[in-house]
Amino acid sequence: MGRGFVPQVLLVPAVVGIAFLVVPLTALVGRVDMTTLWADITSPVAVSALGLSLGTAALATLVCLVLGVPLALLLARSGSRLAGILRAVVTVPLVLPPMVGGVALLFLLGRNGWLGQLLEGVGVRIPFTTTAVVIAQSFVALPFLVLAVEGALRATGTEYERAAAALGAGRWRILWRITLPLAGPGLLAGLVLCFARAIGEFGATALFAGNAPGVTQTMPLAIYTAFNGAGVSQGTAVALSLLLLVTSLAVLLLVRGWRPASTVAR
Amino acid sequence: MAPGEYGGAMSAPALDARVVVRRDGFVLDAAISAAAGEIVALMGPSGAGKSSMLAVISGLLRASEGHVSVGGETVSSPAVQLSPQRRGVVLLGQDPHLFPHLSARDNVAFGMRVSADGGRAAARVERRARAERWLERVGLSGRGHRRPAELSGGQQQRVALARALATEPRVLLLDEPFTALDPATRGDIRAMLAARLPAAGVTTVMVTHDIVDAAALAARLIVLEHGRVTQEGPVRDVLAAPASDFVATLAGVNRVPGRIEAGVWCAGGLRLPAAGIADGDAVALIPLSAVDVVLVSDAAASGAVASWTAPVVRLEATAAGARLRTADPDIVCDVPIAAIAGGGLAEGDTVRLRVDPSDVRLVVAGYNGASSPRR
Numbered sequence: 190m191g192r193g194f195v196p197q198v199l200l201v202p203a204v205v206g207i208a209f210l211v212v213p214l215t216a217l218v219g220r221v222d223m224t225t226l227w228a229d230i231t232s233p234v235a236v237s238a239l240g241l242s243l244g245t246a247a248l249a250t251l252v253c254l255v256l257g258v259p260l261a262l263l264l265a266r267s268g269s270r271l272a273g274i275l276r277a278v279v280t281v282p283l284v285l286p287p288m289v290g291g292v293a294l295l296f297l298l299g300r301n302g303w304l305g306q307l308l309e310g311v312g313v314r315i316p317f318t319t320t321a322v323v324i325a326q327s328f329v330a331l332p333f334l335v336l337a338v339e340g341a342l343r344a345t346g347t348e349y350e351r352a353a354a355a356l357g358a359g360r361w362r363i364l365w366r367i368t369l370p371l372a373g374p375g376l377l378a379g380l381v382l383c384f385a386r387a388i389g390e391f392g393a394t395a396l397f398a399g400n401a402p403g404v405t406q407t408m409p410l411a412i413y414t415a416f417n418g419a420g421v422s423q424g425t426a427v428a429l430s431l432l433l434l435v436t437s438l439a440v441l442l443l444v445r446g447w448r449p450a451s452t453v454a455r
Numbered sequence: 456m457a458p459g460e461y462g463g464a465m466s467a468p469a470l471d472a473r474v475v476v477r478r479d480g481f482v483l484d485a486a487i488s489a490a491a492g493e494i495v496a497l498m499g500p501s502g503a504g505k506s507s508m509l510a511v512i513s514g515l516l517r518a519s520e521g522h523v524s525v526g527g528e529t530v531s532s533p534a535v536q537l538s539p540q541r542r543g544v545v546l547l548g549q550d551p552h553l554f555p556h557l558s559a560r561d562n563v564a565f566g567m568r569v570s571a572d573g574g575r576a577a578a579r580v581e582r583r584a585r586a587e588r589w590l591e592r593v594g595l596s597g598r599g600h601r602r603p604a605e606l607s608g609g610q611q612q613r614v615a616l617a618r619a620l621a622t623e624p625r626v627l628l629l630d631e632p633f634t635a636l637d638p639a640t641r642g643d644i645r646a647m648l649a650a651r652l653p654a655a656g657v658t659t660v661m662v663t664h665d666i667v668d669a670a671a672l673a674a675r676l677i678v679l680e681h682g683r684v685t686q687e688g689p690v691r692d693v694l695a696a697p698a699s700d701f702v703a704t705l706a707g708v709n710r711v712p713g714r715i716e717a718g719v720w721c722a723g724g725l726r727l728p729a730a731g732i733a734d735g736d737a738v739a740l741i742p743l744s745a746v747d748v749v750l751v752s753d754a755a756a757s758g759a760v761a762s763w764t765a766p767v768v769r770l771e772a773t774a775a776g777a778r779l780r781t782a783d784p785d786i787v788c789d790v791p792i793a794a795i796a797g798g799g800l801a802e803g804d805t806v807r808l809r810v811d812p813s814d815v816r817l818v819v820a821g822y823n824g825a826s827s828p829r830r
Binding site: 348349351352353354355356357358359366367370371373 | 513515538539540541543544545546550552554555556565566568618619622
């Protein structure tokens with residue numbers, strides 16, 4: 190460890206950067222109306238939006254875990270050309286405005302979309318349901334998990350897997366005992382990013398899932414609705430924002446604090 | 456653990472491989488075999504194909520042709536390619552590749568086969584106990600809880616060896632496991648291997664660059680050069696009759712090609728009596744230690760000693776003095792530090808060399824095996 194040899198002047202923009210991130214949030218907290226805070230955050234709209242947000246974000250993170258880890262393995266173990274193509278594909282939702290993602294999902298799964306028509310035939314409708322929220326969140330959050338896990342897998346390389354194979358371990362045992370634990374820190378970082386992106390998701394959800402309270406109205410949508418008036422005071426929006434902020438911080442701290450013993454090393 | 460625990464006919468060689476690998480113009484075409492429990496050293500210059508050989512035997516590389524059989528079972532052939540997991544062959548290289556997230560004990564326990572008759576908990580207890588015993592055997596008792604990063608390089612190599620032996624491999628492959636270690640640690644590990652390998656009775660093929668490793672551990676030496684086996688046999692026999700310059704260098708012997716005519720062997724300025732040997736090409740094997748450098752010009756060498764003058768083409772400082780390479784014929788010898796203390800020796804100088812013919816062996820060309828020492 191040590192401080193290395195970085196120009197000291199860089200401390201200035203670093204402090205400005207931190208201020209840039211923290212000061213707006215203090216401004217937000219400063220606007221909180223203490224007299225109505227408790228009523229605002231315990232209102233049925235807030236409670237149901239928070240519950241929906243946590244539930245859908247957790248589900249979306251799970252979906253990303255199940256799909257993303259194998260995808261990250263594929264990326265990390267492909268030749269450089271294929272990996273390059275795959276990585277570009279994975280990165281698209283990252284650079285796309287989330288709204289566009291929502292439109293795309295609607296065109297695929299909407300009533301007139303080709304997959305939507307198929308599903309309609311068997312009586313399944315996805316747009317404007319809670320499922321649509323999870324799909325929209327997974328769509329925008331998956332790249333975060335994939336790229337974080339792929340980086341960790343590449344950094345570890347395949348030498349340990351070879352050593353394990355030579356010792357007689359099968360492929361599944363190598364995956365569980367060697368590959369995933371060694372990618373543990375990257376996986377954890379990926380999960381945190383993935384969850385954070387899912388809980389903050391707005392654009393794709395708004396277009397693909399709508400804004401139905403209790404069904405698709407997650408916290409960001411509830412905040413937007415409250416802020417836009419709609420008969421509710423701005424105080425509600427501020428209170429809801431604060432609630433989302435505190436909840437996100439709590440989840441972050443919880444995940445950071447929980448470290449399986451096997452991932453502490455390295 | 457008893458030798459031959461894996462069953463398999465004891466009469467079949469524990470390892471039998473003929474390997475052909477063609478890659479970028481390089482051709483490896485070599486056969487090696489080892490009896491059960493035998494330790495075979497595989498030596499050769501860099502790029503001779505030693506690591507490719509081990510990679511094919513361990514299943515990490517597929518051969519272009521040939522076969523590998525372990526304990527009588529074919530594990531590699533044009534039709535069969537058993538995965539590395541199922542061969543019972545463990546490769547231990549220069550980097551121990553200990554799993555960094557597991558303790559030394561868990562590393563050792565990783566590849567163990569434990570019967571699950573008593574349930575998972577019993578299996579875990581058994582693994583732990585056996586891992587501890589293995590750590591004890593490699594001299595690391597009480598350090599089982601440490602992570603690899605908390606162990607020295609030599610200790611990591613010990614754990615890696617315990618981990619390899621704990622799987623009860625049918626064949627153990629060692630690929631220069633000492634190279635990254637300092638000389639003292641290397642000696643410790645070598646001594647530990649000399650005790651552990653025979654005790655485990657595991658058939659071992661060891662690639663090394665150090666003849667000391669081969670002499671200390673192996674019964675047999677196989678020399679691989681340019682992808683071919685150029686010489687093999689008991690270590691001392693191979694060293695006593697080097698068939699190539701590579702082996703001659705290992706053995707500390709000059710291998711000088713020359714010609715016998717009328718009972719005298721001749722190469723450049725060097726003449727040696729060769730009475731009773733038919734005329735023709737012959738190689739003289741002259742130990743480095745048998746060559747004396749005469750710095751003072753005392754031409755009055757006794758008649759029994761062959762003496763000649765030669766230019767110094769290379770001069771290298773060694774721990775004990777200097778190593779000279781002279782031309783015509785190409786001979787290498789050592790000079791003690793006392794002899795060159797005045798600094799009066801440089802490349803380009805002419806020195807007088809002498810050798811007692813009784814230290815020299817003449818080997819008739821085309822005959823690589825044991826030669827009749829001349830006398």
